[in-house]
Amino acid sequence: MPIPTGAERPQKIHPLPLRLMHWVNAVAIIFMIGSGWQIYNASPLFGFSFPPVLTLGGWLAAGIAWHLAMMWFLMANGLIYLIWGFAAGHFRRKFLPISPRAVLRDFGQALSFRLKHERGVYNAVQRLLYIGVILAGIVVVLSGLAIWKPVQLWPLTTLCGGYFAARYVHFTAMAFIVAFIAVHVLLVILTPKTLPSMITGGQMPETQP
Amino acid sequence: MNRRALLHRALALGALAALPGCDYENPQNPDLADDFLHAMSWFNDRVQQALFNPHTLAPTFSPDQITQPPRFNAFYDISDAPVVDPATYQLELGGQISDKTPWTLQKLRTLRQESQITRLTCVEGWRVIGQWSGIRLADFLRRTGADTTCRYVSFKCADGYYSSIDMESALHPQTILALDFLGAPLTPPFGAPVRLRIPTKLGFKNPKSVTYLAVGNVYTGGYWEDQGYNWFSGS
Incomplete structure (x- = not known):
């Protein structure tokens, strides 16, 4: 059975599978970050702790329970997204081509508020950040598994540079994802018309002949 | 709360x-x-x-990697660690074990001793490396005629702590009833006179000052497990 592709409904900005996966991911990542910060606070890696009000669970046991429960939703959803993204041509259509020149150009325009939002088309900075956050998602999952099961999944732990280093890898990937979410949400606030399309699918502009 | x-x-x-x-x-x-x-x-x-792969071993380390000084951790202050008299100590046995004769420390010392330098990883995220030696739990269970087809091995401790592990992990070659720590008999803060040392699980699955060991098919949980920590908590 062929996997449904976004190409069958070219008029939608965001096809239905993408919208479903986006919101499952949004809920899962909020739980993962909140519970992850709870776990971090039990044994901080750096000279700070997260404010308790921003953490989930109330104490370590509940934080871990949430983290190890929601990880399955995050991982399953992420895996389906990766398979769908490649199989449906979503990554190729939306993220490619991308060049350093285009990234610099669009970044410069964005800083001077001259970058136009085009419906259904990502600019080069967006493309780079979306690819980056997908890679960070892969790193955060693999390093998380390395911390969870350093004996049974030892090759992953070795890949991360050992148990101690894996916590830093996991933290760094989390920090990148949090920074991405901050920018992502800020841009949605600045361009509110993008929000409904992630719920309804939106309409692509009429294509020029 | x-x-x-x-x-x-x-x-x-x-x-x-x-x-x-x-x-x-x-x-x-x-x-x-x-x-x-x-x-x-x-x-x-x-x-x-x-x-869980019974043949996958937890990483081992060299003597110079041992954490010094060793880190105490429990649900009470170090001064409240139970002091068990080694002369009168007995390890009592229960459940599906054919020879339930209690074991004195002296008798435990007559069994073959294994040494390991392994990492103890706390559920909080920190880890220490230590050297423990004692009796392979698998050897002890066979010696006492325990039914190793049972699902659980349960432990009760002198400090009121209790925990339980799956039989597969109990039979793992690195799972030992430790008597010595850092080359000397265990001291009260570190679980004297006998503690479970199981490097394939998190630190809280390593009960200290064990006074009772039972084998059975009824789930008995544990001190932290009953409060919401994951029971298997394998590494």
């Missing part, structure tokens, strides 16, 4: 708060967050049992 109250707080912070069926006021009623987390923890136990 009890666990249920804390989970309620967790719920209030989470998006699940919007779901119907959550009962914040009446702890007698089933709680959605509790049920969900219990179900997922049960699922995680099964996943970890499936991932």
